[in-house]
Amino acid sequence: MEVGVLAVQGDFAEHIAILKGLGVVGREVRLPQHLEKMGGLIIPGGESTTLSRLMSLYGLREPVTRMACQGKAVWGTCAGMIMMAHEITEEDPVPLRIMDIGVHRNAFGRQVDSFEQDLDIACFGETPFHGVFIRAPAIVRVGKNVDVLASLPGGEPVAVQQGNLLATAFHPELTNDARFHRHFLGLLPVPSE
Numbered sequence: 220m221e222v223g224v225l226a227v228q229g230d231f232a233e234h235i236a237i238l239k240g241l242g243v244v245g246r247e248v249r250l251p252q253h254l255e256k257m258g259g260l261i262i263p264g265g266e267s268t269t270l271s272r273l274m275s276l277y278g279l280r281e282p283v284t285r286m287a288c289q290g291k292a293v294w295g296t297c298a299g300m301i302m303m304a305h306e307i308t309e310e311d312p313v314p315l316r317i318m319d320i321g322v323h324r325n326a327f328g329r330q331v332d333s334f335e336q337d338l339d340i341a342c343f344g345e346t347p348f349h350g351v352f353i354r355a356p357a358i359v360r361v362g363k364n365v366d367v368l369a370s371l372p373g374g375e376p377v378a379v380q381q382g383n384l385l386a387t388a389f390h391p392e393l394t395n396d397a398r399f400h401r402h403f404l405g406l407l408p409v410p411s412e
């Protein structure tokens with residue numbers, strides 16, 4: 220099995236390593252043709268303004284948007300989540316608008332205010348998921364067709380899903396816990412004959 224991992228900037232190598240542990244090839248996506256035959260794409264964490272510029276430069280915005288609309292699985296972590304949002308509270312970057320959420324960048328403060336938090340996620344069972352938040356964005360609006368998978372103790376949503384689309388404000392790729400990656404693989408469309 221193969222899934223795409225956007226590899227223009229950010230921590231794509233960590234995603235690819237976790238996928239490898241699950242027996243899945245994470246194919247580095249830098250150009251639109253790398254998306255061909257991909258049933259899913261991970262947009263990693265990094266710097267959303269840079270991600271956005273490079274996606275425009277390499278002509279990736281339109282094909283990634285099309286993938287999401289075609290029911291393929293797309294998952295954004297942190298900066299990747301910012302890119303998936305319908306709207307953000309800042310002017311930069313211009314998000315892809317593929318998921319019905321509103322996002323506020325750097326909502327928890329600067330790099331020094333990064334934090335870790337165990338998250339209870341019902342569909343993952345009893346063991347909490349260790350959330351690593353690095354200059355994390357907040358989800359400030361959740362559309363009516365969007366499910367909240369995890370929230371902070373104060374109630375702020377930090378993992379959301381809308382059908383084939385998944386977004387996390389934190390970085391599951393920076394842990395040894397592959398449950399989010401396995402969950403994402405479960406969203407891939409069943410290949411047609």
Ligand code: GLN
Nearest residue numbers: 264265266267297298354
């Ligand atoms: N703060 C970054 C941004 O706005 C995201 C940080 C991250 O992906 N860890 O793009």
